[in-house]
Each structure stands twice: as structure tokens, then as C-alpha cells.
Amino acid sequence: MKQPLSNHPFNNRKLRIAEYTMPVLLFLCAFISVLTTIGIVYTLFSESISFFKEISMSEFFTGTKWAPLIAPTSFGVLPLLMGTFLVTIIAMLIALPIGLASAIYLSEYASARVKKVVKPVLEVLAGVPTIVYGYFALSFISPILQTLIPGAGLFSALSAGIAVGVMIIPMISSLSEDAMRAVPKSLRYGAYALGATRLEVALQVVLPAALSGVISSFVLAFSRAIGETMIVTIAAGATPQMTGNPLNSIQTMTSYIVQVSLGDTPHGSLAYGSIFAVGLTLFVITFFLNILASAIAKRFREAY
Amino acid sequence: MNVIQIDKLSVYYGDQQALNNINLGIPEKSITALIGPSGCGKSTLLRSINRMNDQVPLMKVKGDIVISGVSIYGKEVRTEMLRKRVGMVFQLPNPFPSSIYDNIAYGPRLHGTRKKKEIDEIVETSLRAAAVWDEVKDNLKQNSLSLSGGQQQRLCIARALAVNPDILLMDESTAALDPLSTQKIEELIKDLKKEYTIVMVTHNLAQAARVSDQTTFLLDGEVIEFAPTVDLFSTPVDQRTGNYVMGRFG
Amino acid sequence: MQEQLFSPKDPQVLKAEKLQIASRRKKDSSLKLLFIAATSIGILALILLLATILVDGLSSLTPDLFKNYPSRRAASSGLKSALVGTIYMVLIMVPISFLIGVGAAIFMQEYAKKGWITKIIQLNISTLAGVPSIVYGILGLTIFVRGLQLDRSLLSGALTMSLLVLPVIIVSAQEAIKAVPNTRRDASLALGATKWQTVQRAVLPSALPGILTGVILAVSRAIGETAPLVMIGALTYVAFLPDNVLDQFTVMPIQIYNWISKPQTEFHDLAAAGIIVLLVMLLVLNMIAVILRNRFQKNL
CATH class of the missing domain: 1.10.287 (Helix Hairpins)
Structure with missing residues (x-):
């Protein structure tokens, strides 16, 4: 004889409800993260489309003058792109050698005792809010640059770039160190047993084996530097211009967005729409850099 | 004549003593097997001979090892030079993730050989000596990770031979291989004896019996018995040796 | 020789x-x-x-700094409203991002079947982690401030920040859940627990310290973030404490930014004092995270 389901010895209705509802609720939580992405893409695209109805894409992407607030207005994004890349390249010139060298030191040379001190310090450096780096750039780096280099202004791509560089050192060093530490010990032993020195093991065996992980960390840091906002808003100035001179005051994509949102630019105006077009440009660049970084890192994981 | 003379060697890892007062003379151009249960110190002893133990933090050494009359724990010794003379093959094949050619060339390049022609020659002789030349000679630019486990291990032997050592240390170098590859490497080892002094750690008693000229039985960091292999397996002096080689513990 | x-x-x-x-x-x-x-x-x-x-x-760095509201004069300026604003924002943000983030992590680790949907969600999470924070500001401005008409309120700020820290919480919760050994799940299932009971009683308690570490990381990230809140228009001059979640507000980094952008050096010193307060808060959070991390490692 079949028992009714409600008091079946191997069935418990109350428990079953949670078994059915929880996965759905949990899926909804996970789906919110997808919705966020959809929200970002939708917001940026929908507002940018109305902006591009007024300003042609070619004018936006090839124009060399950015003057959205002062008549006659001009919306060529190249000066902002150039400012962004100027700061980013300065930052990478600083962070790349220092980050990589300290990764090699921490992974191949440092004793456990040294690591125990140095790694937390780098972690603290990574956790310092960017506004603090902005303050540091303006009240420490800039004055030093001004005394060292005659003609340097208080606001310059160089000052902001140095601060951004310091900010991304820990990122490069810790991600690269992770990649280098993941190289199997047996490879190191193989080289040592042939009579290699520590340097030779580090540069000829470990670094090549970890290369894609290391490069991936560079790309991620690059992307992070491009998206950095407060340091450049505070220290790089607000002068959009096509210049390669690091001593000049410039404006980046991010600091332009902040500038507009700080002022009382009316909703619906062209200048207001321009922050979405610039935001979209920024989003697309960092998106592809991040995809690139994870594709490179994936190759590394496949090798081991 | 003994090429390796181990003299009152004790090794500590931190507070733990791994080897206790080892005395051993290893004759030239012979095969010596180190056997014993896990944790008896045989790998530690092997790694003391080319100072790979230096890689272990908090490692301390007392006593000495003398190779060809030179103390290898002396202040003057450069481990790089020592390891050039004392090659090592590991338990698991560990080729570098580069081509077969670059793997073999790695050592000679380290030690200053630059000429392409010389390196070509070394690559060929080493691969021939390690009995893997015929299998790889057409694909020297191929990534070494694509070789089979047995081929990789012979590649690693070739890589060790390429720096022209006098002594070859083998740390359970067939433990991870199938019987056929193991057989090939055993034959290779016997062949290499003509030119090299070989010290091998093995878990496989039958292998020790098949391959080696003399065998050392270690237990708890001490040498229990050291004798010609035939004698050690047929008429062990110490009862513990007898128990171990009869398979009563291990 | x-x-x-x-x-x-x-x-x-x-x-x-x-x-x-x-x-x-x-x-x-x-x-x-x-x-x-x-x-x-x-x-x-x-x-x-x-x-x-x-x-x-x-x-x-005087007691007045904590007692005063912002002012035109540096001498009588303080960060009372900013400090309170930061605390309120975190208090609203944490439960929202905790529930959603941990829920998403449980789904991904315990329920999701291997397949393209899971792959897309996972890819999506790591993509979100790399989106520049100012883009979240644009999102918050469009969706919360204008779309839902929450205006430049505490709630808008907290919701924007919740989305911003979500990837941090999800990823660290996933790691913590992944670290719980399978033997523990098997033991629970073998005693007759259902899947959800197993998650709830066997997995989550072991993973909790790891999850909390992630939450603290998220909070440290949120209290230092400036750009997204500038975007949604958290005010720089707020001489009152918010009464409810729809009130306007300001936070520490915005107040600091405001002081930095003034030309007078007295304001710069105030900014530095504000930064000290901010860094001390971060230090305390980090210390808690370290303690939790040690607890977590003992638990496994």
C-alpha cells in the first residue's frame, strides 16, 4: 500500500520546500551580478547613443580638441586619451621594474623572516585609499619635482603618474610573485643540480616558466592605472591637451568625468552626455585589457 | 679507490636529526644503492653529496664528505662547481618547459660553452649516452613536455650528463615510470658505470639487487650495513637488514 | 688542496x-x-x-575635528558629518552586499552545474572586479539617483557601494567555501541532511571566518572609495547628520577631497588629519581581518 506523500517515511515536505526555494534564491543573488554588468553596459550605451546623435563618432574619436564646457564647444576625445596614457605610461615605467624586481626578490631570494615583514607592508600599500595617494602627490611629490625641475607646475602628469605608479607596485609584485611561486620546485632543483646560481635559476628557469602570469599582472596593473581617478583628479590638473610632456598639466578620461559631475552641468546637456561617451570609452578599454590579462593568465595555468 | 668518502656525517633539519654519524666509502666507477624504509635518510644522504640539501632552510651539517680528496663542505667550495662534477637525476622527470635541445644545452651554456657547434655536439653525445637520441633526433626543437614520462626521464639523465660530471646521483629515478621504461633506464645505468660513479636511492629492492655493485642499508638515519650487493641480499650480517630485504618491514 | x-x-x-x-x-x-x-x-x-x-x-587632529561640521573657516571645520555618513553608509551596505554576495557564492560553489551559464556568471564576476570604480558611479547616478529617483541620498550611495564591493565579497566567499573539505559535506549528507541543511550547518560555519574576512576587505575598500560617490553627488558641504536613508550625506574621503582641493594650506592640514582618521579605521579593520584569517586556518 502506498503512503500519502505528506507522511511518507522517506519524505519530509518541510525540508523539500527549502530544497526547492533555496537554489532559486541563491541563483537570483548570482544573477544580480549579471544584472549589474547589464546595467553598466545599458547605461553607458543608451546615453552614449544619444550623445553620438549630436556629435559624430569620427569627430569624437579623431578630434584633437576637448572643450565641452566653453563655447565654441569641441568634443575630440584624443586629448583625454593622450592624458590618460601619458599618466599610465609614467606609472608603468615606475611600477614595472620595481614590481617585477621585488617579486623576484620575494619569490627567489628573501628568507621566510624577511617575507613575513615585507609582504604585509606591500599589502598595506595596496590598501591605502587612492585619495591618500592624491594627497601625497600634491603635497610631497609635486613640491619635490618643482624644486628638482625648474618650470614644473604643481599639477602635472609626472606627479600623478609617479603616485599611480607607487599605487600599482604591490599589484604587480604580488601577482607576479604568485605566478613565480607556482612554478614547480622540481624545475628549480633541476637547474640547481646542474650548477646554476640563484640568479640563473630566477631569470632563466623561473621567470620564463611564469612569464604569462607575470605579463598578465602587467596588463592588469595597466588597466588599473587607466581607470584610476582620484590621484589624477587631484594631481594631474584639468587641462585637456595633446601633449607628451610629463611636466604639463593634463586631463584624463576619469578626471574629466569627475569634473563634470562636480559642477552643475544640467541633465540632458551635451556636456552631461559626454561623460557617458567618455565612460564608455574607458569601460571598453579596461574591459578588453582585463579579458586580455585573464586570457594570458589562463595560458599560464594550462602549462602546469 | 674510493672517490666519495663520507666521514662522520650528521645532518639536522632544525631540531630533527636526519642522519647520524654516517661513514661510507664509495668506490669509483661502480653503482652503489641506498636502500631503507621511508624516512630512513637515504634521500638526505644522497642530497648531501651534491649539497642540494643547502636548499632546505635550517639545515645543519656536521662531519664531512670528501670527493677525490676535496672536502665538499669546506669554505672554499662553490656549490655550482661541485654540482657540475656531481650530477643528479630526480624522482620525477623535471624537464624545463622548453625544447629538448635547450634542455640539454642549459647546463653547458651555464658553464660558459657558447659555440653553437660545440653545443650541438654535446646535445648529441648526451642524448646518445642516455639512449634517447634515436627517439628524439628528428624533433630536437620539440617541447620536452610532449615526451612520454620514460623519455622525459632519460632526457633528464642526458641533461645531467651534458655538463660532463664524474658522479651521478639518482633519487628513485624510476619510481614514477612503467616497467618497460624502468628496464631501459636500468640498462642505461649499468652502461653508464663504465664512465661514471653512480649512487642511487631506490625503494625497489629487486632493482638494487639487479643493478648495483654494493648496497647500503639505512635505518633511522644510520648505516646498518654496507656490503657488496650479492652478500647483503644473500647473507646479511645484521638481523634488521635481513628482515628488511626479506620484506618483513618497509 | x-x-x-x-x-x-x-x-x-x-x-x-x-x-x-x-x-x-x-x-x-x-x-x-x-x-x-x-x-x-x-x-x-x-x-x-x-x-x-x-x-x-x-x-x-584634535577633539574639535570630530565635533565640528565642515565650515568655510579651517579653524572651525570638522568631519563630524563625514564620519557619521561613512558609518551609516557602511551599516546599510554591509547587510545588502553580504546577503547577495554570499548567496551568489553559495550558488556558484554548491549548486551551479558546470555549464555555459555558470561559466558566464563566473566570467561576469571577474569582469566586474576589474571595472573602474568611477564607472560604478555612472551606473549609480543613472539607476539609483535618476532612475529610481532616490536622489543624492545615503541609500543611493550605499546601493552603489554594494554593487561595487559585490565582486570582492563573492570571490572571497567562494574561496572560503571551496576551502571547506569535502569530507565535511559527505559526513553531513551521510547523516541524512539535505543539500541545503548541509550547506547551512556543515559548510557555512566552517567558511564563515573566511567570508567575514572578505566582508572586511569590502568595507575597507568602500570607506576609501571616493570617485563613485563624487559621481552620484554625495555633497561636500553637509552641516547636519542624516536622519533617514533618503537624506543627503557626505563621507570621509569626499570631505578630505574637498579640503585638498582648497588652495589654503590650513585646509590641507585638515585633509591630512582626516586621512589619519581614515587610515586608523582601515588599520583596525585590517587587524580584525588578520585575526579572522588565523581563526579560519585553525578551523579547517
Whole structure:
């Protein structure tokens, strides 16, 4: 004889409800993260489309003058792109050698005792809010640059770039160190047993084996530097211009967005729409850099 | 004549003593097997001979090892030079993730050989000596990770031979291989004896019996018995040796 | 005796070999110095940064700083509304991002079947982690401030921040859940627990310290973030404390930014004092995270 389901010895209705509802609720939580992405893409695209109805894409992407607030207005994004890349390249010139060298030191040379001190310090450096780096750039780096280099202004791509560089050192060093530490010990032993020195093991065996992980960390840091906002808003100035001179005051994509949102630019105006077009440009660049970084890192994981 | 003379060697890892007062003379151009249960110190002893133990933090050494009359724990010794003379093959094949050619060339390049022609020659002789030349000679630019486990291990032997050592240390170098590859490497080892002094750690008693000229039985960091292999397996002096080689513990 | 290393050799060859090793060793030790120098630069930067801020800010770090609202005059300016705003924002943000983030992590680790949907969600999470924070500001401005008409309110700020820290919480919760050994799940299932009971009673308690560490990381990230809140228009001059979630508000980093952008140096010193307060808060959070991390490792 079949028992009714409600008091079946191997069935418990109350428990079953949670078994059915929880996965759905949990899926909804996970789906919110997808919705966020959809929200970002939708917001940026929908507002940018109305902006591009007024300003042609070619004018936006090839124009060399950015003057959205002062008549006659001009919306060529190249000066902002150039400012962004100027700061980013300065930052990478600083962070790349220092980050990589300290990764090699921490992974191949440092004793456990040294690591125990140095790694937390780098972690603290990574956790310092960017506004603090902005303050540091303006009240420490800039004055030093001004005394060292005659003609340097208080606001310059160089000052902001140095601060951004310091900010991304820990990122490069810790991600690269992770990649280098993941190289199997047996490879190191193989080289040592042939009579290699520590340097030779580090540069000829470990670094090549970890290369894609290391490069991936560079790309991620690059992307992070491009998206950095407060340091450049505070220290790089607000002068959009096509210049390669690091001593000049410039404006980046991010600091332009902040500038507009700080002022009382009316909703619906062209200048207001321009922050979405610039935001979209920024989003697309960092998106592809991040995809690139994870594709490179994936190759590394496949090798081991 | 003994090429390796181990003299009152004790090794500590931190507070733990791994080897206790080892005395051993290893004759030239012979095969010596180190056997014993896990944790008896045989790998530690092997790694003391080319100072790979230096890689272990908090490692301390007392006593000495003398190779060809030179103390290898002396202040003057450069481990790089020592390891050039004392090659090592590991338990698991560990080729570098580069081509077969670059793997073999790695050592000679380290030690200053630059000429392409010389390196070509070394690559060929080493691969021939390690009995893997015929299998790889057409694909020297191929990534070494694509070789089979047995081929990789012979590649690693070739890589060790390429720096022209006098002594070859083998740390359970067939433990991870199938019987056929193991057989090939055993034959290779016997062949290499003509030119090299070989010290091998093995878990496989039958292998020790098949391959080696003399065998050392270690237990708890001490040498229990050291004798010609035939004698050690047929008429062990110490009862513990007898128990171990009869398979009563291990 | 060194000359005999090892088999009898041509002394000329031996000498050349020794020279070669010596030069390789020299390279090793000089490059080591270079690596140490590079590492020290990072440490030096931190010391300089802290020193600059302490020198500038200590004199302004008075009880008045916590009692006063912002003002046109530096002497009577304080960060009362900013400090309270930051605390309120975190208090609203944490439960929202915790529930959604941990829920998403449980789904991904325990329920999701391997397949393209899971792959897309996972890819999506790592993509979100790399989106520049200012883009979240644009999102918050469009969706919360204008779309849902929450205006420039505390709630808008907290919701924007919740989305911003969500990837941090999800990823660390996933790691913590992944670290719970499978034997524990098996033990629970073998005792007759359902899947959800197993998650709830066997997995989550073991993973909790790890999850909390992630939450603290998220909070540290949120209290230092400036750009997204500038975007949604958290005000720079708020001389009152918010009464409810729809009130306007300001937070510490915005107040600091406001002081930095003033030309007078007295305001810069106030900014430095504000930074000290901010850094102390972060330090305390980090210490809690370290303690939790140690607890977590013991639990596994």
C-alpha cells in the first residue's frame, strides 16, 4: 500500500520546500551580478547613443580638441586619451621594474623572516585609499619635482603618474610573485643540480616558466592605472591637451568625468552626455585589457 | 679507490636529526644503492653529496664528505662547481618547459660553452649516452613536455650528463615510470658505470639487487650495513637488514 | 688542496672555470642588491607617505575635528558629518552586499552545474572586479539617483557601494567555501541532511571566518572609495547628520577631497588629519581581518 506523500517515511515536505526555494534564491543573488554588468553596459550605451546623435563618432574619436564646457564647444576625445596614457605610461615605467624586481626578490631570494615583514607592508600599500595617494602627490611629490625641475607646475602628469605608479607596485609584485611561486620546485632543483646560481635559476628557469602570469599582472596593473581617478583628479590638473610632456598639466578620461559631475552641468546637456561617451570609452578599454590579462593568465595555468 | 668518502656525517633539519654519524666509502666507477624504509635518510644522504640539501632552510651539517680528496663542505667550495662534477637525476622527470635541445644545452651554456657547434655536439653525445637520441633526433626543437614520462626521464639523465660530471646521483629515478621504461633506464645505468660513479636511492629492492655493485642499508638515519650487493641480499650480517630485504618491514 | 677538484685536471682549465663561477656569483650578488633596493622603494614609499601625512595632519587632529561640521573657516571645520555618513553608509551596505554576495557564492560553489551559464556568471564576476570604480558611479547616478529617483541620498550611495564591493565579497566567499573539505559535506549528507541543511550547518560555519574576512576587505575598500560617490553627488558641504536613508550625506574621503582641493594650506592640514582618521579605521579593520584569517586556518 502506498503512503500519502505528506507522511511518507522517506519524505519530509518541510525540508523539500527549502530544497526547492533555496537554489532559486541563491541563483537570483548570482544573477544580480549579471544584472549589474547589464546595467553598466545599458547605461553607458543608451546615453552614449544619444550623445553620438549630436556629435559624430569620427569627430569624437579623431578630434584633437576637448572643450565641452566653453563655447565654441569641441568634443575630440584624443586629448583625454593622450592624458590618460601619458599618466599610465609614467606609472608603468615606475611600477614595472620595481614590481617585477621585488617579486623576484620575494619569490627567489628573501628568507621566510624577511617575507613575513615585507609582504604585509606591500599589502598595506595596496590598501591605502587612492585619495591618500592624491594627497601625497600634491603635497610631497609635486613640491619635490618643482624644486628638482625648474618650470614644473604643481599639477602635472609626472606627479600623478609617479603616485599611480607607487599605487600599482604591490599589484604587480604580488601577482607576479604568485605566478613565480607556482612554478614547480622540481624545475628549480633541476637547474640547481646542474650548477646554476640563484640568479640563473630566477631569470632563466623561473621567470620564463611564469612569464604569462607575470605579463598578465602587467596588463592588469595597466588597466588599473587607466581607470584610476582620484590621484589624477587631484594631481594631474584639468587641462585637456595633446601633449607628451610629463611636466604639463593634463586631463584624463576619469578626471574629466569627475569634473563634470562636480559642477552643475544640467541633465540632458551635451556636456552631461559626454561623460557617458567618455565612460564608455574607458569601460571598453579596461574591459578588453582585463579579458586580455585573464586570457594570458589562463595560458599560464594550462602549462602546469 | 674510493672517490666519495663520507666521514662522520650528521645532518639536522632544525631540531630533527636526519642522519647520524654516517661513514661510507664509495668506490669509483661502480653503482652503489641506498636502500631503507621511508624516512630512513637515504634521500638526505644522497642530497648531501651534491649539497642540494643547502636548499632546505635550517639545515645543519656536521662531519664531512670528501670527493677525490676535496672536502665538499669546506669554505672554499662553490656549490655550482661541485654540482657540475656531481650530477643528479630526480624522482620525477623535471624537464624545463622548453625544447629538448635547450634542455640539454642549459647546463653547458651555464658553464660558459657558447659555440653553437660545440653545443650541438654535446646535445648529441648526451642524448646518445642516455639512449634517447634515436627517439628524439628528428624533433630536437620539440617541447620536452610532449615526451612520454620514460623519455622525459632519460632526457633528464642526458641533461645531467651534458655538463660532463664524474658522479651521478639518482633519487628513485624510476619510481614514477612503467616497467618497460624502468628496464631501459636500468640498462642505461649499468652502461653508464663504465664512465661514471653512480649512487642511487631506490625503494625497489629487486632493482638494487639487479643493478648495483654494493648496497647500503639505512635505518633511522644510520648505516646498518654496507656490503657488496650479492652478500647483503644473500647473507646479511645484521638481523634488521635481513628482515628488511626479506620484506618483513618497509 | 682545492686545486684537485675533483679528477686531476689541467690547472689552466680549472682556473678558467673558477673565474667563470666567480663572475656568475658576482652577478648573482649584485643583482640581489638591486632586487633588495627595488623592494625597499615600496617600503620607503609607504614610510614617506605616512610621514608626510603625520607631519601635516597631527596638529589638526584634535577633539574639535570630530565635533565640528565642515565650515568655510579651517579653524572651525570638522568631519563630524563625514564620519557619521561613512558609518551609516557602511551599516546599510554591509547587510545588502553580504546577503547577495554570499548567496551568489553559495550558488556558484554548491549548486551551479558546470555549464555555459555558470561559466558566464563566473566570467561576469571577474569582469566586474576589474571595472573602474568611477564607472560604478555612472551606473549609480543613472539607476539609483535618476532612475529610481532616490536622489543624492545615503541609500543611493550605499546601493552603489554594494554593487561595487559585490565582486570582492563573492570571490572571497567562494574561496572560503571551496576551502571547506569535502569530507565535511559527505559526513553531513551521510547523516541524512539535505543539500541545503548541509550547506547551512556543515559548510557555512566552517567558511564563515573566511567570508567575514572578505566582508572586511569590502568595507575597507568602500570607506576609501571616493570617485563613485563624487559621481552620484554625495555633497561636500553637509552641516547636519542624516536622519533617514533618503537624506543627503557626505563621507570621509569626499570631505578630505574637498579640503585638498582648497588652495589654503590650513585646509590641507585638515585633509591630512582626516586621512589619519581614515587610515586608523582601515588599520583596525585590517587587524580584525588578520585575526579572522588565523581563526579560519585553525578551523579547517
